[in-house]
Structures are given as C-alpha cells and as structure tokens.
Amino acid sequence: MARAVPLMIQGTSSDAGKSVLATAFCRIFAQAGYKTAPFKSQNMALNSYVTVDGKEIGRAQGVQAEAAGILATSDMNPILIKPTREQESQIVVHGEPYRNMKAGAYRSDFFQTGLQIITEAYNRLAAQYERIVIEGAGSPAEINLNDRELVNMRVARLADAPVILVADIERGGVFASLVGTLQLLEPEDRERVIGVVINRFRGDRSLLQPGLDWFEQYTGKKVLGVVPYLEDLWIDAEDSLVLQQYSARAGAAKELDIAVIRYPRISNFTDVDPFFVEPDCRVRFVSRADELGEPDLVILPGSKNTIEDLLHLRESGIERQILLLHQQKKTWLIGICGGYQMLGETIADPDGVESPRREVAGMRLIPLVTTLTRHKTTTLSRGTVCLDGEQIEVEGYEIHMGQSAYTEAAAPLIELKQRTDGYGDAERRVLGSYFHGLFHNDRLRAALLNLIRRSKGLAPREERPSFVRLREEGFDRLADHVREHVQVAYIEEQMRLFAAGKRGCTVRGGDGARRA
Structure with a gap:
C-alpha cells in the first residue's frame, strides 16, 4: 500500500474545535471509502480511552477512530500527558505509564525520546492507512515553546501534511487570532497552511462576509469554511x-x-x-x-x-x-x-x-x-x-x-x-x-x-x-454539517498536490499570498 495522504488540523488556541473537525474528516474520508486513521502525537488530557488491547490513549483519538470505523491503537496517540498536581504530569507512552515529570524536565530531557516515539508511530500508521487526519494542540504560534514542540508544525513537517487553521469565533477577535497566528509562523510553516476555518458561528453570514473578503486579501489565505454552531452533538469532549x-x-x-x-x-x-x-x-x-x-x-x-x-x-x-x-x-x-x-x-x-x-x-x-x-x-x-x-x-x-x-x-x-x-x-x-x-x-x-x-x-x-444510537448518528450529522459548510473538495485537491510534491493554493492579492 502507498504511504497515507495526510491532513493536519491546527488551531489558534486550545478548544478552537480541532478535535471535532478532525472527527468530522475521519468520518468524511471513511464514508468516501478511504481506510482512515486519526493521529495526535502528544495529547494533554484527563479524559482517556482504552484500546482493545488495554492501552490508554486520549479520548479524542479513540472517538475519532470510531468515527473512521476502525479500532483505536496507541500509535494514534503515542504520548499522553495527564496532569496530576501543580506542574507535574504522568507521562503515558504507547498506552502505559512512563513516569511522572515536571514540565521543565519533560521539555529538556524527553524531547529526543518523544520525537523518536512520535516518528515511529506515525510511520507505522502511514504504511497501514490511506488517509491520516492529524490533530495539533494549543496553538502553533507559541513562540516560547516552538524550538522543542512535538505536536504542531514539527509533526506537519514530519508528515509533509497540508494544514488547516481553525479559530473559534465565539471567543471574539477571530480575525486578529488568525492573522496573528499566521504572522508568527515561520515562512515554511505559513506556506503549509492551505486555508482557515471559522468555527462555532452564530448569526447572519452576510454580516461576516466583508471580514472574510478582507482576510483573504490581506493574508492570501483562503477561508475554507464558516461552520455554524451545531447543537446537541454528543461526541465525547477531550478535556x-x-x-x-x-x-x-x-x-x-x-x-x-x-x-x-x-x-x-x-x-x-x-x-x-x-x-x-x-x-x-x-x-x-x-x-x-x-x-x-x-x-x-x-x-x-x-x-x-x-x-x-x-x-x-x-x-x-x-x-x-x-x-x-x-x-x-x-x-x-x-x-x-x-x-x-x-x-x-x-x-x-x-x-x-x-x-x-x-x-x-x-x-x-x-x-x-x-x-x-x-x-x-x-x-x-x-x-x-x-x-x-x-x-x-x-x-x-x-x-x-x-x-x-x-x-x-x-x-x-x-x-x-x-x-x-x-x-x-x-x-x-x-x-x-x-x-x-x-x-x-x-x-x-x-x-x-x-x-x-x-x-x-x-x-x-x-x-x-x-445514547449509543444518538452518538453514532452524531458522527454522520457532523460529517454532513462540515461537508455543507467547508470546501472539502478543495481540501482533498490540496492533499493530493502535497502528496505529489506540488504545493500551492491561489487566492487573490495579499501581502502574505502564496501562489501556485
């Protein structure tokens, strides 16, 4: 089997909607007939999921595997960080406790070990599946941490994945958060972003349109979708x-x-x-x-x-x-x-x-x-x-x-x-x-x-x-919702271009535009 074609979902902040959007794409690709797997290299969460072989991973990746119609494995979340007390966490590696570590020690002592674990896990998945939906964590613009981060752009480069940037409009300042994140990225990483999705929108789309037009003109990045808030979606929360x-x-x-x-x-x-x-x-x-x-x-x-x-x-x-x-x-x-x-x-x-x-x-x-x-x-x-x-x-x-x-x-x-x-x-x-x-x-x-x-x-x-039936129906409902409001065909085209070594999304104008 050829190496999997990846897509990565990153956010301007925690709880921007990365997990839910990744779940949607797991179901969308599975419905299209692709053998699909989720991947999150490093997850900090206290909501866990147990795989069929008795390994512990982040709950979001277990749920995403269910949405894709497959059994979850620890390769889908090889490193799980579970906070125990102030500035100390239990590090779970491939579903088993590794040891408790302080944040500073984890960053200074675990980086190379973690990178190797992540690389090997991703490569195993990429050899077994046709599509991989990768989820980031927090923001890729944490400039104080980026030299040793293990979950955002370093993983995108490892997988050579196109990136969608998600922002939550309910927080306010959605354009500032998107523009600020893009400007803080390294040029190579900014080029990897094929567009943005605005999540949890409530209201009149026409009132938002001038901002969307300005954003595309200013950044050169495509607005791939504005996703309205979806009520009563019973898909397990991550944290x-x-x-x-x-x-x-x-x-x-x-x-x-x-x-x-x-x-x-x-x-x-x-x-x-x-x-x-x-x-x-x-x-x-x-x-x-x-x-x-x-x-x-x-x-x-x-x-x-x-x-x-x-x-x-x-x-x-x-x-x-x-x-x-x-x-x-x-x-x-x-x-x-x-x-x-x-x-x-x-x-x-x-x-x-x-x-x-x-x-x-x-x-x-x-x-x-x-x-x-x-x-x-x-x-x-x-x-x-x-x-x-x-x-x-x-x-x-x-x-x-x-x-x-x-x-x-x-x-x-x-x-x-x-x-x-x-x-x-x-x-x-x-x-x-x-x-x-x-x-x-x-x-x-x-x-x-x-x-x-x-x-x-x-x-x-x-x-x-x-509840079992409502939850399963929720996966289909979410996939339909994202298909309606996000340019899925364009995203798949960009995925194929990246896989073929041909990058480029064309958007009119903009100081930050990247043209094919």
Missing part, C-alpha cells in the same frame, strides 16, 4: 476546557435533579453525557457546597488525583453536605473510579504515586480500602448488574492506579466472568464501580432512573432515548 459548555446544558428544572461533583482534577467526566439526553433529567456540575442543594442523585466522577480531590471536597464543605443528604436519605449516590475510592474507608498512597499524603480517610460509606500502586489497570470490561430486579449486561472500561478490597462481606455491583467489581448497598442508594462508561449502557441507565423515580413517587418512564 475540562469544555466544562463551561456542560454547565450551559443544564437548563431548567426537571423531574430528576442530578449533581455531578466537579473537583479540580476531574477526569473522564464524559461518563455522565448520557444523562443530558434524558427528558426527565437536569444535570448540574457542582464545585461549591452552596451549589449542591438537594439533588436526587449525586455522582462522584473519576479523578487523576483522588486524595487531593477528596481533601478538596472535605475543605470546601461539599463532603459534609453529601454525607448529610445521605443520612437524611434524600439523595442517591454513585462513585465512579476515583469517586468510588472516595466513598470507601481509606485511601493509601505508600509510594507517593499521586500525592505526598500517605493515607487519608474516605467518606466511609462503602466497606472498602484502596491502595494506590504504580501499576495501572487499563482494560475493557464486560459483566452483569442486578438492578431493580433486572439482570443487565453492561460493558465499560477501567483506568485506575488503585487496588481496592472489601473490609467486610459486601455485595458487588458487577459480576464479571472471573471477578467482581464495585459495590451496591441493599437499597442501591450507594453505588460504586471502577467501570467508566457505565451510564452509556442504555438498559442500566433506564433501570437506575426509574428506580429513583419510584422512590419519589413518580411513575417509571417506559421509553428512553438510546
């Missing part, structure tokens, strides 16, 4: 930068009130996405004790530093409020992964894996002790849950550093073939599990919500949306 958008989705009060605790090092919060599509659920992210109120369900999600986040809940008063609600039997409580560990009796960290604290007391709602270890469990899992009189098959994934054990006889939540997972009290008011993706199982989510409804004297809902 906590989007949590503000989650808060905006909460909306008005509904029959069931769900509070998700937002601690400083929250991870894999996309576990709660399915509740947003439920017609009777209002989902709120809570970061202060006075925001909690009396919800029907409190969810403690995953954490990259369980001990520090538990201490945050203790110091902020959120833990006290949760325990009071539990004592009054006003609230159902579910902990996932780190949240599950918090509900236990103690969490020990004898080797300082996540925290300098060697042991802290948990909330003592589950007879469980957890010891954090250097070994990380990363696996896809499948089992059966007994809930509300139903035996429900569930699947999910596990990513955790800790090993947990019961301190007394307890009822596990999930029965697997050779082991059990989690905990459920007799009334199922306190539940815990290491399973991420638990609520993506439609039958389990329906049974849980109907159990809570009955406890409030409400009739159960017989029909509920399938």
Whole structure:
C-alpha cells in the first residue's frame, strides 16, 4: 500500500474545535471509502480511552477512530500527558505509564525520546492507512515553546501534511487570532497552511462576509469554511476546557435533579453525557457546597488525583453536605473510579504515586480500602448488574492506579466472568464501580432512573432515548454539517498536490499570498 495522504488540523488556541473537525474528516474520508486513521502525537488530557488491547490513549483519538470505523491503537496517540498536581504530569507512552515529570524536565530531557516515539508511530500508521487526519494542540504560534514542540508544525513537517487553521469565533477577535497566528509562523510553516476555518458561528453570514473578503486579501489565505454552531452533538469532549459548555446544558428544572461533583482534577467526566439526553433529567456540575442543594442523585466522577480531590471536597464543605443528604436519605449516590475510592474507608498512597499524603480517610460509606500502586489497570470490561430486579449486561472500561478490597462481606455491583467489581448497598442508594462508561449502557441507565423515580413517587418512564444510537448518528450529522459548510473538495485537491510534491493554493492579492 502507498504511504497515507495526510491532513493536519491546527488551531489558534486550545478548544478552537480541532478535535471535532478532525472527527468530522475521519468520518468524511471513511464514508468516501478511504481506510482512515486519526493521529495526535502528544495529547494533554484527563479524559482517556482504552484500546482493545488495554492501552490508554486520549479520548479524542479513540472517538475519532470510531468515527473512521476502525479500532483505536496507541500509535494514534503515542504520548499522553495527564496532569496530576501543580506542574507535574504522568507521562503515558504507547498506552502505559512512563513516569511522572515536571514540565521543565519533560521539555529538556524527553524531547529526543518523544520525537523518536512520535516518528515511529506515525510511520507505522502511514504504511497501514490511506488517509491520516492529524490533530495539533494549543496553538502553533507559541513562540516560547516552538524550538522543542512535538505536536504542531514539527509533526506537519514530519508528515509533509497540508494544514488547516481553525479559530473559534465565539471567543471574539477571530480575525486578529488568525492573522496573528499566521504572522508568527515561520515562512515554511505559513506556506503549509492551505486555508482557515471559522468555527462555532452564530448569526447572519452576510454580516461576516466583508471580514472574510478582507482576510483573504490581506493574508492570501483562503477561508475554507464558516461552520455554524451545531447543537446537541454528543461526541465525547477531550478535556475540562469544555466544562463551561456542560454547565450551559443544564437548563431548567426537571423531574430528576442530578449533581455531578466537579473537583479540580476531574477526569473522564464524559461518563455522565448520557444523562443530558434524558427528558426527565437536569444535570448540574457542582464545585461549591452552596451549589449542591438537594439533588436526587449525586455522582462522584473519576479523578487523576483522588486524595487531593477528596481533601478538596472535605475543605470546601461539599463532603459534609453529601454525607448529610445521605443520612437524611434524600439523595442517591454513585462513585465512579476515583469517586468510588472516595466513598470507601481509606485511601493509601505508600509510594507517593499521586500525592505526598500517605493515607487519608474516605467518606466511609462503602466497606472498602484502596491502595494506590504504580501499576495501572487499563482494560475493557464486560459483566452483569442486578438492578431493580433486572439482570443487565453492561460493558465499560477501567483506568485506575488503585487496588481496592472489601473490609467486610459486601455485595458487588458487577459480576464479571472471573471477578467482581464495585459495590451496591441493599437499597442501591450507594453505588460504586471502577467501570467508566457505565451510564452509556442504555438498559442500566433506564433501570437506575426509574428506580429513583419510584422512590419519589413518580411513575417509571417506559421509553428512553438510546445514547449509543444518538452518538453514532452524531458522527454522520457532523460529517454532513462540515461537508455543507467547508470546501472539502478543495481540501482533498490540496492533499493530493502535497502528496505529489506540488504545493500551492491561489487566492487573490495579499501581502502574505502564496501562489501556485
């Protein structure tokens, strides 16, 4: 097979829309019959994805692989950086923990090693696939970092990829950010940019047109598209930068009130996405004790530093409020992964894996002790849950550093073939599990919500949306949306020109114009 034809998506900032646009192109190329793979050389994110062989990569690349209709591998995100505490991160290489490093040490000591890892991973993908959609990170114009960056223009040069520059118009100053980014690029890298896409547009396109005309005249770069904001797109978010958008989705009060605790090092919060599509659920992210109120369900999600986040809940008063609600039997409580560990009796960290604290007391709602270890469990899992009189098959994934054990006889939540997972009290008011993706199982989510409804004297809902189906339909909807508003045919033409060693996009005029 010939070497893959690449396309790279870069942005003027973090959260400009790179991941979503890359997901769209993965689906577009796959629908056109190309064997397509995503690639992000280095990803800093706390939302993870587990590959079929039990490796951990950034969630965005796993989702992009799904959009392309393929199984994700660690080559698609060979380096994952997971912040643990101030200026320190866990470095994950090809899906396995490498070591914890300070930012300065990573930049000074890891650069050559990282470059080799990235090069080898990309070359393997390029030999196996026909199209590769490459995603950058942050901005390519970080001039204080560019001499040793591993994720933007250095990767574009490695792959010899044409680059699309994306900017988020909702932030304001969209033309300044685009022009400024282009001007700060080295001439060779500026020439690699085949055009720009303006993302999350709301309003009258005709009012924007004079600015688009000016931009093309001034820079010589083509505006490849203006993408309107797309509502209710249920494609997993990459990191906590989007949590503000989650808060905006909460909306008005509904029959069931769900509070998700937002601690400083929250991870894999996309576990709660399915509740947003439920017609009777209002989902709120809570970061202060006075925001909690009396919800029907409190969810403690995953954490990259369980001990520090538990201490945050203790110091902020959120833990006290949760325990009071539990004592009054006003609230159902579910902990996932780190949240599950918090509900236990103690969490020990004898080797300082996540925290300098060697042991802290948990909330003592589950007879469980957890010891954090250097070994990380990363696996896809499948089992059966007994809930509300139903035996429900569930699947999910596990990513955790800790090993947990019961301190007394307890009822596990999930029965697997050779082991059990989690905990459920007799009334199922306190539940815990290491399973991420638990609520993506439609039958389990329906049974849980109907159990809570009955406890409030409400009739159960017989029909509920399938989040699995909505998510798959979302890929097609996104691809159609981008096709409508972005010049896909022109982009493919530029990809072929680059692959043939012939570059050039012709745009009228402009001080920065590059002509074929």
